[in-house]
Amino acid sequence: MLRIEIDGEPPTTDRLATGLLANYGHFTALQLRDRRVKGLDLHLHRLDQANRELYGTPLHGDHVRTLIAHALGDIRDAAVRVTVFGLHAPSVMVAVLPPTTPPTTPQRLMSVNYTRPLPHVKHLGGFGQFHHRKRAEQAGYDDALLTADGLVVEGAIANIGFFDATGGVVWPRADWLHGTTMQLLERQLPSRREVVRLADVGRYRGAFLTNSIGVVGVSRIDDVEFTVDDSALAAVQAAYDAVPDDPVE
Incomplete structure (x- = not known):
């Protein structure tokens, strides 16, 4: 794990435990190269639609992009997972990990x-x-x-x-x-x-x-x-x- 933030801030034990122990929420996973990704509109649409279905509220794409950019800092290549979690008032967690490549064998x-x-x-x-x-x-x-x-x-x-x-x-x-x-x-x-x-x-x-x-x-x-x-x-x-x-x- 290179970096992790919740709603743009460093995570605390309480915030992690309160939300993640409920095991309720949704996510998307992206592969960024030079801070760019294929199908960003599809990822943002996925998050918005799932948020409307699970929580009854939209999740605006510009907000998600801001959170991703903030969590990246100066990192340019990464695997990024955006997780929306919590039973009631959801939080957005952005996890930044080393970039991933497909398996080399069938x-x-x-x-x-x-x-x-x-x-x-x-x-x-x-x-x-x-x-x-x-x-x-x-x-x-x-x-x-x-x-x-x-x-x-x-x-x-x-x-x-x-x-x-x-x-x-x-x-x-x-x-x-x-x-x-x-x-x-x-x-x-x-x-x-x-x-x-x-x-x-x-x-x-x-x-x-x-x-x-x-x-x-x-x-x-x-x-x-x-x-x-x-x-x-x-x-x-x-x-x-x-x-x-x-x-x-």
Whole structure:
């Protein structure tokens, strides 16, 4: 942890304990390079919409940007997590951490029959996701793939996309978190949404995961092996790289 602030001030034990022990709130995670981030408008919209749903009040983007810039100080490259927490009067915590990059190897996923409560909100309380992720790692996989009654939903902390026979991208039609990276790629790439059955994932040419960290290929889902298509994955990465960066201040 490089720096942490709550409502623009150094954290105190009381403020942390009062809010975080309730384990109620929402957040977004950003990767900043040279104090710029892709899809800033989507992150700010996510925070505002979740705040309206959980607390009944807006969370203005200019205020969030000010808090991020203040917490950064002179830091230019960082992973930043903006967390809104508390049962009643919410506080905004900005945590500044060293920048993060995607895994360097394709991911192996173990399917689990589990979906997040209130899945469209990036909320606190990821016990189920991380429990299943830990189980997957113990079984020799890299991560968990969340499913519902045989339908693919999302990764434990990422969206999943599939390559179809024409080179387009298929996103599962399900109750998932509409991730910021997924939204950016939908603007850039020929893509569609359709129901993806776990039993049928082998009919796709490949798969990949996306979240705020970036894009990474998938080499296996349960017993189904994928040949990682480097050119298709490079096209996804190039589409993401082409998205302009927005300044946080």
